[in-house]
Amino acid sequence: MFKINENYQKLPGSYLFSTIAKKVAAFSEANPGKEIIRLGIGDVTQPLAPAIIEAMHKAVEEMGNADTFRGYAPDLGYGFLREAIVEHDYKPRGCNISADEVFVSDGAKSDSANIQEIFSAGNRIAVCDPVYPVYVDSNVMAGRAGVYHGESGTWSNVVYMPCTMENGFVPEFPKEVPDMIYLCLPNNPTGTTITKSQLQEWVDYANRVGAVIIYDGAYEAYISEEDVAHSIYECEGAKECAIELKSYSKNAGFTGVRLGYTIVPKELKCGEVSLNQMWARRHGTKFNGAPYIVQRAGEATYSPEGKAQLEGQVAYYMKNASAIKNGLQSAGYTVFGGVNAPYIWLKTPDNMTSWEFFDFLLERANVVGTPGSGFGPSGEGYFRLTAFGSYENTLTALGRIKGL
């Protein structure tokens, strides 16, 4: 008789965003006249930039002609995209990354969930708290997380690194030495980040204790401050200890297009074993390449027109972020993030819990955000708003919140 992967049974039942969806649906049904503004989930709203649309039309056309039709893509990505990534995302930052260290994928969510597969089930992971749930859940499924304690909302075998206003949202080196460290910087959900020299300390720490850093740079395009690294490979020694995940979802609006990439440096080894080779094998066996049309769309993000249009898009969302940040501050809220990331992380007022503030905001302002506690125990008492709405909706939502 076949048996299931019992680790799935350990996962707590309800998922943050489905709980939110249910609450919003119930409120909508009870209050049909109210216009709800959603600043909760991190999905973009601006359409794809013209340079990208043009590239996709062209690629579609190619797929319809026998002479230019493309079948199976190279497992690891087309050369034109891997070269463009090296040329535009790494060379200008002084990072010595070569095309055969770039693995094109269908998005950073998949990569961030899959990357743990090449590591031992016995490894201990460390995550920031609050945290993007996929890092933890994928490790639970692989049997690496131990058991869940419902009361504390933590897993017995996961090392948590609290990031709160008390430590300026800068994770501290954990007491127990982990094997794998997940860092998302600029951070989802807090919208905060750390300086390049602080990141260098993490790289030094990882090299010292023999840990690997899984570095999620999905929000890199939103960095506005000078002393923040755009890639972990700007730090010395990072190629010996770090894997970097990148996404086109937030800088180019590819949430429904699906494209990302992962850098696994050739210097990253466990004894004699190359992790670059392992990830290539994993990619070649369990993945079959990103669509040609989508890879051409990715390439278009690096053309002069594409770059200019995307800078405009990022600026649009960051105008929202500033508006939310400044507006909430002037209304007396304590607010973080929104400078190097499209997320605003606010302290709930009057000692409300995250979910109490969620209900309060939904009922009184008809605005949907995300309760901080949904991202981990240290998120309790915080609340996330995103800058991905339209400017008009963002201002309307803000006006309502100020009027409370």
Place this chain on the structure above:
Amino acid sequence: MFKINENYQKLPGSYLFSTIAKKVAAFSEANPGKEIIRLGIGDVTQPLAPAIIEAMHKAVEEMGNADTFRGYAPDLGYGFLREAIVEHDYKPRGCNISADEVFVSDGAKSDSANIQEIFSAGNRIAVCDPVYPVYVDSNVMAGRAGVYHGESGTWSNVVYMPCTMENGFVPEFPKEVPDMIYLCLPNNPTGTTITKSQLQEWVDYANRVGAVIIYDGAYEAYISEEDVAHSIYECEGAKECAIELKSYSKNAGFTGVRLGYTIVPKELKCGEVSLNQMWARRHGTKFNGAPYIVQRAGEATYSPEGKAQLEGQVAYYMKNASAIKNGLQSAGYTVFGGVNAPYIWLKTPDNMTSWEFFDFLLERANVVGTPGSGFGPSGEGYFRLTAFGSYENTLTALGRIKGL
């Protein structure tokens, strides 16, 4: 110090298709004047059908307008595609599949590699021999295959079901009872299949012994005979024991577009645990939906125009298959497949090994095929040719082979 997933170290070094590529490259370099015809890898060559191109252009257009832009797709696939699948692939065959049993993915290769994740690492798998390498390799990576015996080319903990001319390529119930049974029908690489009543026996067997069947129906569109099932759910009791994987790669030429789906019936349970729920959780955590544009392309395969155009494409490839089959037979070869599948499986002449025949064909006819032994020990002495070339190239290749 972090450790790696040691199972990766068990995988034998070189991969079938990379070995072929190296041999072909070496031959090309040594013989620059020779025109090589590739009937090896299973990639299609016909461009996407007009109805699909039109649907993709329209979807690209939508992505460029704020009013019609689509962000994150539903994890499990858009309703329009899941409903079309039920309506066109299942209802007409009398299979009672509902949309919430359909999981849209980026292709059947990923699904066939990922599906094992929801099962216990202690399960024993059974595969046909020869076999599509992904089934085995993904289980090796998960630690389910035991150790590799280089001499026999087999894994210690895998149950092999030989499919050879002696048993008419019909797998027999194994002596050791497996927990998970992989069946690819019509078969890659042999191009053969079994009757619906033979498949019913497998369903009955699985239900009797408590095994789950992973049923890969990637070549379903090529079925031409009446008594062959187009879905395993045509068999009674299959919803209690079978998962079905489907691909758009071979019926619609989506090898570079990337779309597939998996059916996990709600009746399929391990004790009280629903595998449908488990796969939904896996999809929701480790995947982020297929691209909107690609899902619209999938939908277009079901329109009246799309269907007619794809029937034409399948007929084109099957004309190649017939030409190869008949041509080789008339030249004295013993040939299988090619009736319900785009693959021709031939017995190598003069007791040549598969690789000897590969070299012979490459050097003497400048034709590339795939050595049967690359698919498993029982593939030794066989050779695969595919019908996915152009008709002209296929006839040229055939002429050369006949002239040997």
